Amino acid sequence: MASSTHPPPPPPASSSLSPPEVPMALHAHNRDKLLRALRDRLAAASRPLRGLVLLQGGEEKTRYCTDHAELFRQESYFAYLFGVREPGFYGAVDIASGQSLLFAPRLPSDYAVWLGEIKPLSYFKERYKVDMVFYVDEIAHVLHDRFKESGKPLLFLLYGMNTDSNNFSKPAGFEGIENFETDLTILHPILTECRIFKSEMELALIQYANDVSSEAHVEVMRRTKAGMKEYQLESIFLHHIYMYGGCRHCSYTCICATGENSAVLHYGHAAAPNDRTLKDGDMALFDMGAEYNFYGSDITCSFPVNGKFTKDQLIVYNAVLKAHNAVISSMRPGVSWIDMHKLAEETILESLKKEGLILGDVDEMMAARLGAVFMPHGLGHFLGIDTHDPGGYAKGMERPKEPGLSALRTVRELQEGMVITVEPGCYFIDALLGPAMQDSVTSKFFNLKEVERHKNFGGVRIESDVYVTADGCKNLTKCPREPWEIEAVMAGAPWPGCGSINKATANGIF
Amino acid sequence: MASSTHPPPPPPASSSLSPPEVPMALHAHNRDKLLRALRDRLAAASRPLRGLVLLQGGEEKTRYCTDHAELFRQESYFAYLFGVREPGFYGAVDIASGQSLLFAPRLPSDYAVWLGEIKPLSYFKERYKVDMVFYVDEIAHVLHDRFKESGKPLLFLLYGMNTDSNNFSKPAGFEGIENFETDLTILHPILTECRIFKSEMELALIQYANDVSSEAHVEVMRRTKAGMKEYQLESIFLHHIYMYGGCRHCSYTCICATGENSAVLHYGHAAAPNDRTLKDGDMALFDMGAEYNFYGSDITCSFPVNGKFTKDQLIVYNAVLKAHNAVISSMRPGVSWIDMHKLAEETILESLKKEGLILGDVDEMMAARLGAVFMPHGLGHFLGIDTHDPGGYAKGMERPKEPGLSALRTVRELQEGMVITVEPGCYFIDALLGPAMQDSVTSKFFNLKEVERHKNFGGVRIESDVYVTADGCKNLTKCPREPWEIEAVMAGAPWPGCGSINKATANGIF
Ligand SMILES: [Mn+2]
């Protein structure tokens, strides 16, 4: 690109990070948790405590008709139970004994030439700390043998709907499965419920992913300058998390939105590929998160491209920050997530009203769902091995119908052990403001001149990953949030700095 | 990671690169070429010059059952003809008139909130410089209307085997296709043949991808130090091509192999993920290439991690370099690729013999296919929108049976306009050396003591992307290749430096 779009030489990048060893006890613990829950469920139904949980891991995929291999990433339920990074595996857990089994693909001899050493089964047994390892082509035989004394062997397979995608998980399949009794209904809801509540070992990985990503976000803020391309900031983020954090995968495609793009919630994909040139006076909204050993992070920072907030930018930014902090201050077990969403909406509406962008009674606005015009997405979602970790809606939980609330990825009450994102936002989206300003119910709330002035503002989102504790919560994300912190960090101040702990780091006792 | 594994602060990265504008005339030219070839083919068969070529572009994919969207990359044949970066399109070319049509997906209204502005059809007409744009749901209607005067409309669909993957391309499908006559046989071989011969506009993109990647390889060489992790060098490469080159995609997963890993031809995938710590005295083999506007590069550099070749390293390196240069010096239209492969093998065997690693008559070694023990892969492959660009084996071309030759991705004679990789290598692979040293025919060739001494050497590969000209060829890759160049560049000398042009830059007249 032209030299004017090159950033000045960056200060030497550095990092305090060190990719941690991952204990396989983490996945053993996940299996134990599943076993306990599954046995309880069977016992409650007066069913025998027998059978095997059987999951099929992911396969490497090639691109269209070519031999271009996409970089493999393990299926998330399989990763949860077994932590296996290689494609082509199956895994089983015996409900009676609790023993764990892996089935490894039998690799052709030329694998050794093209793809690497063919590892013996003992390698996988040692690496993944399971009780037994066989070859995939032995599944039917092995599982049958273990169960021949107790009638037709019973397999619990994973089949159920992901409530974010409406897609169904694919139950394990193998040659000879027709000789087994299979249960497709019990496993999915129980295993999904297990994933909602994070162990200390899981939490440590999510914290690490947050630490890496927080540091990378700060690096990005410091190097952001007018004239750069959005994707250059994406590149700086990706480089930081991989170079210093050992994170090869992101939790999701980076959203590097500046100017009016910051009003596009999922900007950054192939049809809107982070290719705008940054301008002096823009706001930036960067939503980027690293993944480490399958566990992810999901962090959004919003800040002025030139390092100094304008008065208008401060108004919108502070409205969102106040909502972010209000929610985190209120989070504790028993609190309804719908209420948290409404708290965020209300806080933002109050601020916008105070600053004269909207007019009238906030309760009336809430009743008219005006909050959904400025924040059309849900307040947050579970986070874990998936960015949108499953379990938001268990059987019987209904998705609300009202605008804004209908976008919620969960309607649960908070419980200890959940990790959930808190990501209020305030956006000026033509496609929503236009109709709302025409609507007979909502039109009266708008100060047309003020809203018109924000037409190309874009939006602000502040997103942190929050762990629910026994009596409150803990913010795992460590980015500068106060406007003065952001301006100081962008001007080169150290981070974390003295006295710079977020107001919304936590609540409750630590 | 521990501070000892951190490289010293790098010199400020810089680059002379500037991502070029991509002319849509490139894709129009590709369509014209197809039209000419298709009309010739129809005329030769005394068939009417009527009907439409119809291709279906790629779709965005989600990961397993989740809503995690994989970053979309267009299907390669579709990219070739239309250059469309968005998912969900169809494209057609009318054989009689030559007119081009795109069909864009009709996006739901909430796309504007989540994914960005819903572009009018005129936007795509202007952006992709086609004659007409409709919605995907209008395909049957539009195509039918255009052809109602000439009987049942005829569609030429893409169906044929990729000879690298043995997978078949998926012909376009849409509701109502049963009302059309379809031809699945003619299009694939003709379109594949078109892709083999690069236009000047295509060549310019492949050259740019090579320039970006060459520069990034040099940056990687300079920053390589014992104590680093292989993936840190991958990260430096990825950052350089994206930050300075605007390349979001690589042509393939980076192979960052050091030490014994350099004997694993396709190292770097999820089960062998570039996670070794570099040691003083290792050789590095880094096979990495950027993609720009669909067109790729494929470059391998081999060099000593500590910046100074040992005598043993020089022996193997120079054997491969001599083969690399010998092939490039011999490449011109009419030359058989099988002969080039044999030339590389022979050159390597001669060198190994001269240095005492192997013994006996080189002709005898060639007859016994000893070259395939040290270089089990083919000498190179077509390069373009796919890393292994299609067309290596047209109908009737037989894959050789002999070891080594059977791995060739093409057996064609070279022709002007081809871009092909030249990537000889010499590896010490247990899985191949073991049996060969036992084999009654080949065992006599080995100096056991010498080969044993190289047991953990790994391997060397030198890979350049070469364009075949009217009377010779041109090397598009600009990496340091001579050992002295590599040592100088790693010690900080500028690149390209004075008098540092590769011997094997080209042959023929420029
Ligand atoms: Mn989020």
Ligand SMILES: [Mn+2]
């Ligand atoms: Mn290659």
